[in-house]
Amino acid sequence: MVGKRYFTAGILDVEKNTEELLGNGGCMGMGITMNAKVEDCIHHRRKNHRVVILNRIEVEIEKFKENRNVEEDDIYLWRSGNDKYRRKFLTTETWQVIRKKHQVYDWHKAIWFKNATPKYAFVTWVAMRDRLSTGSRMVQWNANVDASCILCQTPMETVGHLFFECPFSEQIWRNLARGVMRERYTSNWSEIVRVLMDEKQDKLQLFTIRYLFLSIFNSSEEEG
Numbered sequence: 314m315v316g317k318r319y320f321t322a323g324i325l326d327v328e329k330n331t332e333e334l335l336g337n338g339g340c341m342g343m344g345i346t347m348n349a350k351v352e353d354c355i356h357h358r359r360k361n362h363r364v365v366i367l368n369r370i371e372v373e374i375e376k377f378k379e380n381r382n383v384e385e386d387d388i389y390l391w392r393s394g395n396d397k398y399r400r401k402f403l404t405t406e407t408w409q410v411i412r413k414k415h416q417v418y419d420w421h422k423a424i425w426f427k428n429a430t431p432k433y434a435f436v437t438w439v440a441m442r443d444r445l446s447t448g449s450r451m452v453q454w455n456a457n458v459d460a461s462c463i464l465c466q467t468p469m470e471t472v473g474h475l476f477f478e479c480p481f482s483e484q485i486w487r488n489l490a491r492g493v494m495r496e497r498y499t500s501n502w503s504e505i506v507r508v509l510m511d512e513k514q515d516k517l518q519l520f521t522i523r524y525l526f527l528s529i530f531n532s533s534e535e536e537g
């Protein structure tokens with residue numbers, strides 16, 4: 314749960330919710346429901362537990378009962394990040410808390426850059442994650458599939474081969490990119506990605522190379 318300040322977070326200074334801290338069994342052991350409010354602890358009767366953390370919570374509840382301010386109402390706090398709670402609701406922070414996080418790839422800047430066309434960037438992202446139905450991917454699903462390149466019959470069709478390294482594709486890439494990349498021109502997949510990530514080069518040049526890279530995947534998609 315994101316929006317509530319649960320009693321463990323309110324009483325202990327651990328700022329984690331009950332479930333994370335104790336699991337489901339903890340709530341049962343304590344006799345306090347998962348979504349109990351801080352206020353509910355006032356009527357809690359102390360027990361002895363085998364689990365150390367539960368005894369610690371009992372101690373904290375006792376301290377809270379002694380020090381509580383009767384006039385103070387419960388408040389709702391929004392979780393922002395792992396160890397922070399705040400009163401203000403911020404969509405971005407809540408989204409970061411509830412979303413499933415995946416690995417960040419260092420090449421993301423080469424694709425999701427300023428003024429990139431989102432549709433182009435999306436198709437390129439799919440290609441970079443190696444999720445296009447190339448021979449090398451299809452053979453993982455079915456070993457009997459013909460994994461060779463449809464253009465030059467090279468035995469293994471990879472993304473890098475199909476769009477850049479294959480002699481037919483290389484002609485297109487060469488015509489588009491050689492003038493911009495000049496002495497750094499390459500049709501080698503990993504070399505191209507390295508050039509795309511090199512932020513030391515001229516900004517306009519970098520933008521043009523990146524945009525050309527995106528357009529390669531998109532033109533193939535439209536042709537079908």
Ligand SMILES: [Zn+2]
Nearest residue numbers: 462464465479
């Ligand atoms: Zn080929």
